[in-house]
Amino acid sequence: MSAEVINGKELAAELKLAMKEEVSELKEKGLTPHLTVVLVGDDPASKSYVNGKKKASKETGISSDIIELPTSTTETELLQLIDKLNHDQAIHGILVQLPLPEHIKEQSVIEAIDPQKDVDGFHPINIGRMMAGKDTFLPCTPFGIITMLKSRDIQIEGRHAVIIGRSNIVGKPVGQLLLNENATVTYCHSRTKGLQSFTKNADILIVAVGKANAIHAEDIKEDAVVIDVGINRVEDGTLTGDVDFEQAKEKASYITPVPRGVGPMTITMLLKNTIKAAKGLEN
Numbered sequence: 062m063s064a065e066v067i068n069g070k071e072l073a074a075e076l077k078l079a080m081k082e083e084v085s086e087l088k089e090k091g092l093t094p095h096l097t098v099v100l101v102g103d104d105p106a107s108k109s110y111v112n113g114k115k116k117a118s119k120e121t122g123i124s125s126d127i128i129e130l131p132t133s134t135t136e137t138e139l140l141q142l143i144d145k146l147n148h149d150q151a152i153h154g155i156l157v158q159l160p161l162p163e164h165i166k167e168q169s170v171i172e173a174i175d176p177q178k179d180v181d182g183f184h185p186i187n188i189g190r191m192m193a194g195k196d197t198f199l200p201c202t203p204f205g206i207i208t209m210l211k212s213r214d215i216q217i218e219g220r221h222a223v224i225i226g227r228s229n230i231v232g233k234p235v236g237q238l239l240l241n242e243n244a245t246v247t248y249c250h251s252r253t254k255g256l257q258s259f260t261k262n263a264d265i266l267i268v269a270v271g272k273a274n275a276i277h278a279e280d281i282k283e284d285a286v287v288i289d290v291g292i293n294r295v296e297d298g299t300l301t302g303d304v305d306f307e308q309a310k311e312k313a314s315y316i317t318p319v320p321r322g323v324g325p326m327t328i329t330m331l332l333k334n335t336i337k338a339a340k341g342l343e344n
């Protein structure tokens with residue numbers, strides 16, 4: 062039987078509607094969530110991501126602004142700007158679009174953002190809070206993945222989740238979130254030997270590799286839940302994920318497509334984090 066396709070675009074639209082209501086209630090109480098996005102340089106992909114974030118904020122009533130800085134901006138100048146934003150009471154969420162120009166150390170910038178305003182969830186304090194299972198800003202893509210699983214009441218507890226990919230923004234945190242939900246988690250990566258022996262045992266398979274057609278139907282278990290995080294531009298210019306979707310959907314129980322899968326959920330979770338930042342974290 063063909064898998065149920067979890068449409069991230071539709072789910073994101075539903076979530077944004079609910080958030081719009083929440084934002085309007087906050088505004089009535091005099092609190093307008095505000096997101097400031099900092100863009101350094103003129104990378105076209107980064108520009109388009111940043112504009113997408115501004116558009117999505119507007120849809121939910123969250124106010125936002127984009128601070129555009131030239132590529133020549135020094136690390137000290139960027140850190141000074143972050144310090145100013147940290148102290149601005151009207152700004153609840155700060156996001157510095159990555160990647161940064163090579164002369165700026167990304168980790169220094171991530172660590173300079175006030176953890177209470179770190180809506181990307183990349184600050185080590187927030188990563189630590191996530192590991193401890195405390196209230197925090199969850200990194201947006203992993204948060205989106207968990208939200209997709211929960212939207213279909215997919216059982217996580219006690220199931221074997223296999224993650225392919227161990228990046229700091231996707232692989233590592235999504236494994237931690239699944240562990241927090243009581244899954245048994247296996248991480249695979251570029252040095253894993255015998256990848257298929259792991260993927261074939263996955264009840265939940267998260268694929269975040271960044272290579273088109275890295276995973277085929279023969280790599281997955283019958284009725285597995287398959288979440289495809291990859292975004293790859295193929296020769297004809299279209300976008301595709303890491304999983305051979307057409308084949309895999311005949312074997313999986315649930316599957317996410319690319320596009321209209323995890324991608325639209327990522328921005329939506331950023332908005333959720335911005336609302337959370339406006340309300341403040343619980344201890």
Ligand code: NAD
Pocket residue numbers: 202225226227228229230231232249250251252253256269270271272290291292293323324325327
């Ligand atoms: P990354 O390049 O930092 O990490 C890729 C991971 O894949 C690495 O940990 C590496 O060890 C592993 N890997 C590479 N080749 C492998 C192989 N042959 N077998 C097993 N593992 C292998 O990438 P990332 O930032 O985690 O992103 C992964 C993909 O997800 C990319 O396509 C990216 O564009 C996409 N992405 C999508 C979203 C979204 O919102 N949908 C967000 C972030 C990233």
